[in-house]
Amino acid sequence: MCEDLQMAPRDSAGKTLADYPRPSVAVDTAVLTVRDGRLCVVLVEDGRRLPGTFLHEGETLADAVDRALLTKAGLRGEHPTQLHVFDDPGRDERGWVLSVAHLVAVPALRLEELPAGVVLTRVTGVGTLDFDHNQILDLAVERLRADYRYRPDPGALLDEPFTLRELQHLHEGVAGQRLMRDTFRRRMEPQLVATGDYHRGSVGMPARTFVRPRDEIRAER
Amino acid sequence: MCEDLQMAPRDSAGKTLADYPRPSVAVDTAVLTVRDGRLCVVLVEDGRRLPGTFLHEGETLADAVDRALLTKAGLRGEHPTQLHVFDDPGRDERGWVLSVAHLVAVPALRLEELPAGVVLTRVTGVGTLDFDHNQILDLAVERLRADYRYRPDPGALLDEPFTLRELQHLHEGVAGQRLMRDTFRRRMEPQLVATGDYHRGSVGMPARTFVRPRDEIRAER
């Protein structure tokens, strides 16, 4: 044990890492989706907070996010995007806790059945959340909107293949406003790969279907 | 002491925060400037790494950055922008260390005299740095370029008042390429406040001088 200390690397003050107090590090994640044309977020603890957990030793932040989503919301295989570290020393009354905010986009179909206490809420109808989770949510929404502004479906929210109409409906949900059909088509069509197949709706001319280009998957930054 | 444990808030597993191992959290900062028309970065340890330090208890990340810049590079009163958390469990051989990368822009005039071991190096000439500091530097450069793309001087790198020529020269340094005079002027002039005064260079027509609009300061995101 004494040897351990002797061997441990020392910094410029001659101290080892163990000599400094360390913060707890949490990850909190805004899981966003578009359901019925509205942007929604997964909340736990009966709608009071975002799913989160403490970072474990030897684990990456992304792994901690995945673990939190699996244990708290029953979701697996997501691809979190890191947003920001919230570091106000008084943000958590339990002690010194940093929170690394994350964003995950999940197709609404995968959020049909949620564990008890977990709810899917429209982002416009979210009340006051615990800690600084309202701030995290705002940041996540802003980021998702920025990601969708110029790309078809960086979060892979749509099942392939999809029509331009379905894609535009998704975008309108994310943006929270109507979009112009002509401009939308001009912007998105060059970034999509046509399947050659058609989708037949209830009425109207059949629509071409598309898939995401192979290199666009997970370019969510 | 037993009471302490009794009183401490517990999580869903009935454990207190103290029961979990915690990582050390460092801040590492790319201090960027434009000197002689070239984008440069402040390196410590004889050019091997970015200035950084460990986060202290009760301190914000921004405060830790300021402390690191003061003690390692003699800089004070900066406004760090948070970039990203680097969390590879093996990134620091000393142990479990997360690094929160930051960006700070500093006018070249304030970097004329640096402590021993601290150097100002062109970003194009930076070799292999310790840890993942090359990644942090790349991210910082990318971010500074994005910040300057559509705004006159979000990092307050220029002394006021300045001419459009001086501003364009700064932008060319940040971007690492020449810019078109007409387009640059059209983009920037509406975002500047004319002083009404003129700057007289060695030859040529006197140039109008400008200051940043009051609300642009520290809009670096």
Add this chain to the structure above:
DNA sequence: CAAATAGTGTCTTTTAGACACTATTCG
């Protein structure tokens, strides 16, 4: 006056917005 820099005008190309028209399908 020549060189250098600042300021302005304008032509073209590109892009975005707005709208109209045609095409195909279902009930």
Add this chain to the structure above:
DNA sequence: CGAATAGTGTCTAAAAGACACTATTTG
């Protein structure tokens, strides 16, 4: 056929790129 949706063309307005011309100063 009529309503609904898809696909396409085109006019206009705004922005960006490219270039030219005028204005003012120093040496």
